Amino acid sequence: MQDLYDLLGVDRDADGDTIKKAYRRLARQLHPDVNPDPATQEKFKEISHAYEVLSDPQKRAAYDRGGSDIFGGPGFGQGAGFSFTDIMDAFFGGGAPGSTAAGRGPRPRVRRGQDALIRLDVELAEAAFGISREIKVDTAVLCETCNGDGAAPGSKPVTCETCHGAGEVAHVQRSFLGEIRTLRPCAACRGFGTIIPEPCRECSGDGRVRARRSLTVRIPAGVDTGTRVQLAEKGEVGPGGGPAGDLYVEIHVAPHATFTRHNNDLHCTVSVPMTAAALGTSIKIPTLEADLPSEDKSKRETSFQLELKAGTQSGAEHIMHSRGVPGLRGTTRGDLIVTVVVETPTKLDGRQELLMRELAAARDELSPDGTIKPSTPKSVFGRLRDAFNQH
Missing domain, CATH: 2.60.260.20 (Urease metallochaperone UreE, N-terminal domain)
Known part of the structure; x- marks a missing residue:
């Protein structure tokens, strides 16, 4: 069995970056898409196996102690366990997007609401000296029936049986590179990790409903057309009863008869x-x-x-x-x-x-x-x- 360091053309004291660069250079030359010759494909498997061992500190230490390839032959994608993440790490210096190492986890049901913007017409004197005005806003408010959790009274969300609460499921595909493993949002729970078996009838499980409410806004003295007054947390309530966004009141000053x-x-x-x-x-x-x-x-x-x-x-x-x-x-x-x-x-x-x-x-x-x-x-x-x- 040829020495793994010789396969990659590096010294035994080479650091991780040197090993990665050597593998990347050889992989581009010997990749089956570039050179479909059977002998070249076998060589590609050998250098891939060498990189798998030498890029892992524990496997490399065990190999150095044993003096030979104690992990078996170049079973690329099989016994060696070489994954799509290893290839992406070698070529691009990081884990593959959507791979196990880059898992996102379940999406939160509770999220911040969107900001809202309304226009308010005022007279010139009102803009100059300030005024308090009551406004009507059509927006999303907290569902009082379920208090925002989206479940019907007496019920609650349960852990998704498909992804077991992870919000993601693994998909494995076989290719000439071996097994390519990716993570995708769970279709059963839409990535939340939980399922609401009995959604609230009032909000259909969203935790919020549309309603008209009255607010009092204080317009400061000196505003002009285009000025926006911010009302913190007076915008839309977020999904799942999440915190409300902000409400912005944009001022429009009406023309004056004299000034x-x-x-x-x-x-x-x-x-x-x-x-x-x-x-x-x-x-x-x-x-x-x-x-x-x-x-x-x-x-x-x-x-x-x-x-x-x-x-x-x-x-x-x-x-x-x-x-x-x-x-x-x-x-x-x-x-x-x-x-x-x-x-x-x-x-x-x-x-x-x-x-x-x-x-x-x-x-x-x-x-x-x-x-x-x-x-x-x-x-x-x-x-x-x-x-x-x-x-």
């Missing part, structure tokens, strides 16, 4: 007659607090007076600090920007037209030439900003 929001700033436009802009005036401007319920307005300023100086031009902006939307993660508020639009009268009666002409004559403006000033072309970013502001 437009940009980040935490509010924008609005006030129109004034030409005469008021020329002479100056005071305009009452509502605040966002005016939209709050009556009980929340008592200590809040619902309006203020905007003073327009004489000669105010159309397009003038007045920035009212800290009258915008509160920050979501801070105490500071944005600003309220009021843009003034001066309205030019389009229809004048006889007396108004006469007065207007007298004013124009007094100001030497009956035949004005106009003032032409150079304008600086806006940058690409400026044009993009204006385009966005128009929408």
Whole structure:
């Protein structure tokens, strides 16, 4: 009988990696798929048997003590017990997926539930100052009949007789490589390792049922469209009565009749007659607090007076600090920007037209030439900003 070390072409003091590399190199050369010659197939069995002995520390130690092949000849796939796992380990450096060494065991019946997402429409004032809202959620809840275990009252799951609780069964196939042993989920218990002989009629053995429930969600101040509020463990209950997932409430802020929001700033436009802009005036401007319920307005300023100086031009902006939307993660508020639009009268009666002409004559403006000033072309970013502001 040829020495096993000589068969693999390694020294007697070679380590495990060296032996594995030597076998891998020879196996690729002598594999029956590559070289179907009968003599080559016999040689392949011999090196496979040599690798089986020398790659096992206990078998190798016994072989070294005996000085000869005390484990018998190259009974590949038979007396030697060479398995598909050994080949996969030699070629790929690990156990074969689904092999005995890589068994997964039974699947748990109790698993975490899925997260849920719902949309909530709110008004701008509600998003700015926060609100508590009751919502209705259709989701999976714990089955109260079986308390989540899926079995009818008075019964309980029993160990699967097919896999004996392992959740997997072994399948053996014979090939030119010997016996290939793989593990597959047990079809009788679907991989759970247990069978429910009498499923709960309410939930059909799932441990949960669909139901509508009411929840109160607190919307923090400063949220905007797209903000998601997380309610931990308020999502779907898991199979088998497992822990519930999370519920996410996605905020959608409705358009406002007066204010437009940009980040935490509010924008609005006030129109004034030409005469008021020329002479100056005071305009009452509502605040966002005016939209709050009556009980929340008592200590809040619902309006203020905007003073327009004489000669105010159309397009003038007045920035009212800290009258915008509160920050979501801070105490500071944005600003309220009021843009003034001066309205030019389009229809004048006889007396108004006469007065207007007298004013124009007094100001030497009956035949004005106009003032032409150079304008600086806006940058690409400026044009993009204006385009966005128009929408």
